[in-house]
Amino acid sequence: MANMKKLLIIFTFLLANKIEAKTFFAFPFSITQNISEEQKIEKLINYIEKSEALFIRNGTEYPAKEAADHLRMKRKKAGNKVKTAKDFIDLIASKSSMSGEAYKMKFKNGATINTRDMLNNELRKIDK
Numbered sequence: 001m002a003n004m005k006k007l008l009i010i011f012t013f014l015l016a017n018k019i020e021a022k023t024f025f026a027f028p029f030s031i032t033q034n035i036s037e038e039q040k041i042e043k044l045i046n047y048i049e050k051s052e053a054l055f056i057r058n059g060t061e062y063p064a065k066e067a068a069d070h071l072r073m074k075r076k077k078a079g080n081k082v083k084t085a086k087d088f089i090d091l092i093a094s095k096s097s098m099s100g101e102a103y104k105m106k107f108k109n110g111a112t113i114n115t116r117d118m119l120n121n122e123l124r125k126i127d128k
Contacts, residue, residue, distance in 0.1 A: 040085035040126050044093065045071050047122050048105075048115075056104040056112070058096050085126070089119045 035043075045068050048055065055067030062070070074092045075082060082088050094116035095102045103115040 035126075037084045040123065041075065041082070041088045043126055044085060044088065044119050044122055045075075047119070048093075051105065053105040053107045055115070056106055058099050058101055061106065085123050089116060089123065093119055 048071065049064050049068035051064050053064060054061040055064060055070075056062075057067070057070070071093055074097070075088065078092055082091055093103065094114070104112050105115050105118055106112045
């Protein structure tokens with residue numbers, strides 16, 4: 001019975017992550033998923049969008065959804081200037097291109113942190 005539960009968990013994981021069973025069982029110790037830089041960028045934007053933080057841009061606070069929309073718009077305008085998630089953080093998501101002022105995130109407890117720091121930390125998690 002315990003083995004059946006383990007198999008059910010494994011197959012649920014495989015289905016959820018769209019991994020072929022033959023790949024999983026052939027290489028059981030390397031289950032890393034390689035994701036593209038574009039996927040990493042979208043994960044970073046989703047991180048901001050799903051956060052409960054306010055996004056401070058040029059001294060004005062914006063809800064997370066508006067911040068994510070703004071970053072997607074900037075990303076689209078940047079085109080092929082942004083090749084990696086690190087480029088995205090450094091060139092798009094860290095500061096205003098108009099004023100040069102750093103973007104910040106303000107949390108419910110009042111703590112405020114530079115968006116660059118938050119996204120670099122999140123990117124490290126994605127890359128693990």
